[in-house]
Amino acid sequence: MGIRLNVIEIVVADMAASLAFYRRLGLTFPEGAEREPHVDTDLGGGVKLMLDTEETIRSFRPEWSVPPGPGRMALACDCGSPAAVDEKFEELVAAGYRAELKPFDAFWGQRYATVLDPDGNSVDLSAVLE
16 A cells, blocks of 8 residues: 555644634634644545644654744645635735735746745645636
């Protein structure tokens, strides 16, 4: 049997701040998850997104520390339409999240933008140009 990617895990400094961001992207997490050290949500196709606090990781890897430099990983989201890329970008920036790359029509045929989650991870917003 081959390996199948089924989990994307993000280590977060502040669970409540991270949940607020990912909920704005449209992901669903249980009520009260802000108080939990680990939460996950089903992304479909047998893949889950998991959020773990830094303290959770240190509970079984005491030597773990926050990696230096910007972002620990990158995610990409298909927004469904070029207009939706612009709308989601504006919504996130208006909510106080940092814009990394303003929406533009990329040479590879997508409307494309990047915002940063509360931990500095890149979250790309894209849609095929019509």
